[in-house]
Amino acid sequence: MTETRTNIIEAINLRKAYNGFVAVDGVSFNLLKGECLGLLGPNGAGKTSTIRMLYGFSPMSGGILRVFGNDIEVGLRQIKSRLGVCQQENNLDPDLSVLENLQVFARYFNIPRKETRDRALQLLKFIALDHRKDDKVMSLSGGMMRRLVLARALINNPDLLILDEPTTGLDPQARHQVWERLEMLRANGLSILITTHYMEEASRLCDRLIIMDQGKILVAGEPADLIEQYAGDHVVEIVNPDDEVRELVESRGFMHDSLEHRIIIYGKKAERLFEVVGEQFCRQTCVKRMASLEDVFLRLTGRELRE
Amino acid sequence: MIKKLPVANISLRFIRVWSRNLTVYKKIWLVNFLVPLFEPLLYLAAFGVGLSTFIEKVPYHGKDLPYLDFIAPALIAITIMYNAFFENTYASFVRMYYQKTFDAIMATPLSLEDVITGEIVWGATKALIATVIMLAVISLFGLVSYPEGLLILPLAFLGGLFFGTVGMSFTGVIPSVDMFNLPIFLFITPMFLFSGTFFPVSGLPQWAQTLSTVFPLTHLVDLSRALCQGNLQPGLLWSVLYLMLSTAVCFPLALILMRRRLIQ
Ligand SMILES: Nc1ncnc2c1ncn2[C@@H]1O[C@H](COP(=O)(O)OP(=O)(O)OP(=O)(O)O)[C@@H](O)[C@H]1O
Numbered sequence A: 001m002t003e004t005r006t007n008i009i010e011a012i013n014l015r016k017a018y019n020g021f022v023a024v025d026g027v028s029f030n031l032l033k034g035e036c037l038g039l040l041g042p043n044g045a046g047k048t049s050t051i052r053m054l055y056g057f058s059p060m061s062g063g064i065l066r067v068f069g070n071d072i073e074v075g076l077r078q079i080k081s082r083l084g085v086c087q088q089e090n091n092l093d094p095d096l097s098v099l100e101n102l103q104v105f106a107r108y109f110n111i112p113r114k115e116t117r118d119r120a121l122q123l124l125k126f127i128a129l130d131h132r133k134d135d136k137v138m139s140l141s142g143g144m145m146r147r148l149v150l151a152r153a154l155i156n157n158p159d160l161l162i163l164d165e166p167t168t169g170l171d172p173q174a175r176h177q178v179w180e181r182l183e184m185l186r187a188n189g190l191s192i193l194i195t196t197h198y199m200e201e202a203s204r205l206c207d208r209l210i211i212m213d214q215g216k217i218l219v220a221g222e223p224a225d226l227i228e229q230y231a232g233d234h235v236v237e238i239v240n241p242d243d244e245v246r247e248l249v250e251s252r253g254f255m256h257d258s259l260e261h262r263i264i265i266y267g268k269k270a271e272r273l274f275e276v277v278g279e280q281f282c283r284q285t286c287v288k289r290m291a292s293l294e295d296v297f298l299r300l301t302g303r304e305l306r307e
Numbered sequence B: 001m002i003k004k005l006p007v008a009n010i011s012l013r014f015i016r017v018w019s020r021n022l023t024v025y026k027k028i029w030l031v032n033f034l035v036p037l038f039e040p041l042l043y044l045a046a047f048g049v050g051l052s053t054f055i056e057k058v059p060y061h062g063k064d065l066p067y068l069d070f071i072a073p074a075l076i077a078i079t080i081m082y083n084a085f086f087e088n089t090y091a092s093f094v095r096m097y098y099q100k101t102f103d104a105i106m107a108t109p110l111s112l113e114d115v116i117t118g119e120i121v122w123g124a125t126k127a128l129i130a131t132v133i134m135l136a137v138i139s140l141f142g143l144v145s146y147p148e149g150l151l152i153l154p155l156a157f158l159g160g161l162f163f164g165t166v167g168m169s170f171t172g173v174i175p176s177v178d179m180f181n182l183p184i185f186l187f188i189t190p191m192f193l194f195s196g197t198f199f200p201v202s203g204l205p206q207w208a209q210t211l212s213t214v215f216p217l218t219h220l221v222d223l224s225r226a227l228c229q230g231n232l233q234p235g236l237l238w239s240v241l242y243l244m245l246s247t248a249v250c251f252p253l254a255l256i257l258m259r260r261r262l263i264q
């Protein structure tokens, strides 16, 4: 079935270098119509650099990039007129009111003035900010601003929504508010490319994920498959494990990460991890839980801090 | 990959940037109007009442000009310079650097060149609006001869374009907003003083006179003064040409410098 779906984004061997520093190093992926694709990776992995090339903000250093079937270097204006972009930094216009932010943005897309106001009001309703329409942007909370950025990205009825960390810095309430909106849009068939540091966000919204690090793609796949493959189903975490545990894990060949004060053991269903390890060794501080995307992410990108 | 000329990236959509700035301008139009309304009054009071008791007449093209008649056109020229230059330095820098307004616009169908062109044309428009108000005030004192004086309006736009492109070129290279003091000290202030604004250039030593003919403001002042006096001469066309050519050089320069700064 997937073969018949059209490609919205086609990136082949994409490269980006800033004065010799390679930030994106041969990245290839595609995004199908109606799909929500997540781009994950630690700070500096090259997510924003990749995304910026997609909307023509920064020129590619190499590779081929087609959006809506058009080469980005040829039909950039047409491509951009069909995109909705939420950049990583909030860049709402502080000189304008909430409503004006949408109206002025609509002009950049040559949307007729008559339609603009209705459309803007409709979007404000969608993000539940219609009661603040005449307020200054700077008087909004962080979550409200982020929602407004989302509404602004929708002003031209885009065919592809590009979101760079749409919920970073938001409290759980605000984050869920954004997620709900995004789920509605997804249900309506909008194609979405999203980067995030929240694994919950990625597993909840995305059909497919790409995990990248140091400018390269490490893995790509559906969230459930990635979890299954790289972290199994069940996880047992034991704090200050004794040698017995470490020996058992080695002898059984369990997938595991051995940290200084903690061992994390991953198991498939068939390995009955909870029974074998859990029952016997969960004396001290020990957690039994389901494997998550966060496990996958940390296992693939390492646990040490990035600069 | 063939590099396109920077001007090839300009489309009519630049008007959208212009109209964004107009929308913001209209919000505080009163404040925006007050300065060009009262500034000439202040200058005319200071120089007209204060200084003109010491300087009664200034030689101009073989005749003697009352001091007020001499400086009023210069005030217009200075207003044109200040409005466009400050708009495309401080104001554009704030929008570009602090507000990230340009970044947001560049994710829409507009190109960077559209944005910069819109900003420069807006700077010229702001200079034009200020000139309209100022011209009206100065006309009340009978210091402008019509209909020639009406030509000051297109002149304001041309001068605004020129000083806007110069300002925008500085914006393309300046590391921080405080550093604008430098081009103002080196470029704007000397022109403000030595372009035949408050005293005739003929009073200066020969080398300074030569230098002053290089100053674009000198040409703007000459043109403005000639139009206010209704004293049109073919030689003025050189000044028009000079401003046009300088604009034609600085405009692509501003585009190139801003692209170098913002596109990475
Ligand atoms: N304009 C630039 N000039 C030079 N280097 C840059 C520039 N932009 C990004 N980089 C570098 O490229 C690398 C990738 O940056 P990028 O912003 O794409 O990362 P990211 O994955 O979006 O990270 P984050 O999660 O922190 O947003 C980083 O090492 C960064 O320092």
Ligand SMILES: [Mg+2]
Pocket (backbone or CB within 6 Å): A047, A048, A049, A088, A164
């Ligand atoms: Mg980023």
